[in-house]
Amino acid sequence: MSAQLHASFVKRFAGGTSIQxxxxxxxxxxxxxxxxxxxxxxxxxxxxxxxxxxxxDAGRIAFDGQIWSDAEKHVFLPARARDIGFVPQDYxxxxxxxxxxxxAYGLCQMAPRQRHLRVAETLEWIxxxxxxxxxxxxxxxxxxxxxxxxxxxARRPRLLLLDEPLxxxxxxxxxxLRRELRGWLRHFAIPTxxxxxxxxxxxxxxxxxxxxxxxxxxxxxLLHEVFSRPGNLEVAGILAVETIQPGQLVDxxxxxxxxxVNGMRLIAMAEDLPVGTRDVFVxxxxxxxxxxxxxxxxxxxxxxxxxxxxxxxxxxALVRVELDCKFPLLALLTRQACQExxxxxxxxxxxxxxxxxxxxxxxx
Amino acid sequence: MTAQEWQLIxxxxxxxxxxTALILPFGVLLAWLLARREWxxxxxxxxxxxxxxxxxxxxxxxxxxxxxxxxxxxxxxxxEHLGIDVVFTWKAVALAxxxxxxxxxxxxxxxxxEEVNPRLEQQARTLGAGEWRVFFTITLPLAKRGVLAGTLxxxxxALGEFGATIMVAGNIPGQTTTxxxxxxxxxxxxxxxxxxMLSAVxxxxxxxxxxxxxxxxxxxxx
Numbered sequence: 001m002s003a004q005l006h007a008s009f010v011k012r013f014a015g016g017t018s019i020q021x022x023x024x025x026x027x028x029x030x031x032x033x034x035x036x037x038x039x040x041x042x043x044x045x046x047x048x049x050x051x052x053x054x055x056x057d058a059g060r061i062a063f064d065g066q067i068w069s070d071a072e073k074h075v076f077l078p079a080r081a082r083d084i085g086f087v088p089q090d091y092x093x094x095x096x097x098x099x100x101x102x103x104a105y106g107l108c109q110m111a112p113r114q115r116h117l118r119v120a121e122t123l124e125w126i127x128x129x130x131x132x133x134x135x136x137x138x139x140x141x142x143x144x145x146x147x148x149x150x151x152x153x154a155r156r157p158r159l160l161l162l163d164e165p166l167x168x169x170x171x172x173x174x175x176x177l178r179r180e181l182r183g184w185l186r187h188f189a190i191p192t193x194x195x196x197x198x199x200x201x202x203x204x205x206x207x208x209x210x211x212x213x214x215x216x217x218x219x220x221x222l223l224h225e226v227f228s229r230p231g232n233l234e235v236a237g238i239l240a241v242e243t244i245q246p247g248q249l250v251d252x253x254x255x256x257x258x259x260x261v262n263g264m265r266l267i268a269m270a271e272d273l274p275v276g277t278r279d280v281f282v283x284x285x286x287x288x289x290x291x292x293x294x295x296x297x298x299x300x301x302x303x304x305x306x307x308x309x310x311x312x313x314x315x316x317a318l319v320r321v322e323l324d325c326k327f328p329l330l331a332l333l334t335r336q337a338c339q340e341x342x343x344x345x346x347x348x349x350x351x352x353x354x355x356x357x358x359x360x361x362x363x364x
Numbered sequence: 365m366t367a368q369e370w371q372l373i374x375x376x377x378x379x380x381x382x383x384t385a386l387i388l389p390f391g392v393l394l395a396w397l398l399a400r401r402e403w404x405x406x407x408x409x410x411x412x413x414x415x416x417x418x419x420x421x422x423x424x425x426x427x428x429x430x431x432x433x434x435x436x437x438x439x440x441x442x443x444e445h446l447g448i449d450v451v452f453t454w455k456a457v458a459l460a461x462x463x464x465x466x467x468x469x470x471x472x473x474x475x476x477x478e479e480v481n482p483r484l485e486q487q488a489r490t491l492g493a494g495e496w497r498v499f500f501t502i503t504l505p506l507a508k509r510g511v512l513a514g515t516l517x518x519x520x521x522a523l524g525e526f527g528a529t530i531m532v533a534g535n536i537p538g539q540t541t542t543x544x545x546x547x548x549x550x551x552x553x554x555x556x557x558x559x560x561m562l563s564a565v566x567x568x569x570x571x572x573x574x575x576x577x578x579x580x581x582x583x584x585x586x
Binding site for chain 2: 051052053078079080082083084085086088090092094095096105106108109151155
């Protein structure tokens with residue numbers, strides 16, 4: 001995994017708040033990095049610093065060996081020279097230009113004929129055929145977002161920066177566009193840094209995950225590794241899901257899906273899965289995992305997974321139990337429950353999870 | 365109307381158009397600098413540009429007369445090096461009109477530029493556009509109503525200018541006399557009928573320019 005973007009910088013604001021990024025790296029492959037965190041934690045500022053729209057007060061940003069910003073050496077490459085695609089949360093479409101001319105705006109270096117072809121081809125790909133002559137105000141929110149994405153991608157930038165690309169859309173539009181977005185990012189093969197506070201969006205789109213909290217980067221790594229092994233409780237809290245595992249859809253019948261995870265079979269609700277899905281992420285929250293010793297308990301639950309307790313961590317009145325059920329699974333129990341079951345590392349248990357508590361996210 | 369009066373109207377309109385054309389590029393650039401850039405001496409320039417709005421026009425005319433007269437700093441230099449005499453010629457008329465109308469242009473254009481969302485300009489930069497391209501393809505088109513309205517306001521102001529013009533250009537019939545100056549002169553000579561007719565023309569011209577400006581500003585913004 002060779003890192004393409006290296007960023008360690010500080011951006012201070014009047015009033016004393018600051019954004020601190022330590023050793024943020026995005027790999028060239030896998031390509032889509034998700035910058036994840038709650039609203040207001042500084043994600044947008046990080047993106048604007050990378051785009052060259054804000055100037056960091058200290059530190060440096062380098063991309064592919066080229067220095068974009070170095071506060072100590074007073075180096076600052078302006079936005080226009082960074083060869084990026086930047087899509088802000090409000091799309092930033094030019095209101096006085098048609099969809100077509102918005103997309104063509106970043107292509108002024110190309111010969112007119114090539115430019116025309118590129119614009120037509122991009123609009124076609126992104127599903128805006130026939131809307132080329134419309135002004136932004138004559139387009140719906142979803143269509144505007146498509147134009148903004150088309151404009152950023154038409155230039156084939158070296159790095160694509162997307163700020164909450166789907167957050168301003170209504171739920172049905174968002175789900176449809178999310179699936180398409182993944183396809184476009186694959187098709188154009190542009191390294192992408194995507195900002196979001198939506199867990200589902202992060203899991204559905206990302207390969208690599210960077211978690212931010214309170215203006216700091218607190219963990220980064222491969223998406224499912226960060227989700228399944230949060231470095232600390234803070235990260236786990238922000239991600240709000242303790243177990244995320246890649247799995248394969250084996251069977252789907254009567255609204256229930258059977259998933260294979262490392263040879264273990266799980267039953268989950270099949271709703272919302274697009275037709276033809278094979279690879280999925282299985283998401284299980286720790287508080288939805290119950291533990292039992294013996295045979296008969298919780299007979300109604302669909303999933304009874306034999307496993308071994310690996311570790312116990314106190315967390316206030318609760319205990320985090322790390323299990324090995326052929327894949328790492330986290331459970332959250334009260335201390336009394338732990339004592340009653342006399343849990344200790346090495347003890348064999350059954351993890352019990354209802355089918356409707358297992359959330360499936362399709363890997364596009 | 366006599367041929368002399370038609371000449372008067374034509375000359376006044378020509379001078380107003382010329383002065384407006386002269387201040388337009390400079391005024392728009394200054395408005396952009398005031399709206400979008402921080403620079404040393406900005407507050408000073410801001411005040412200087414607004415001054416002709418509040419100082420008595422006669423005083424502005426007097427300052428111009430002192431600056432551009434043969435013995436004035438600028439007038440002396442122009443006469444020595446370029447052989448140009450400004451005061452009491454048509455050039456002085458254009459100068460007076462330009463100075464008196466530039467505040468209206470700069471103010472209107474500045475607020476129009478300030479209304480353009482700077483994020484759109486930033487967006488253009490991320491798409492590879494340099495500052496000139498950003499200005500001509502994003503800022504100016506989005507502020508164009510304000511620029512048009514400001515231009516018409518400046519034109520209307522120039523058409524009716526009196527105080528500064530008479531100080532720096534005088535009243536030489538056929539050479540520097542403008543509509544306003546001619547009206548004043550007619551009243552002094554007791555030619556009330558001529559004064560009334562010329563006044564009606566002046567009101568009509570101002571009405572057209574101002575009306576057009578209002579119309580442009582009121583139209584729905586993009």
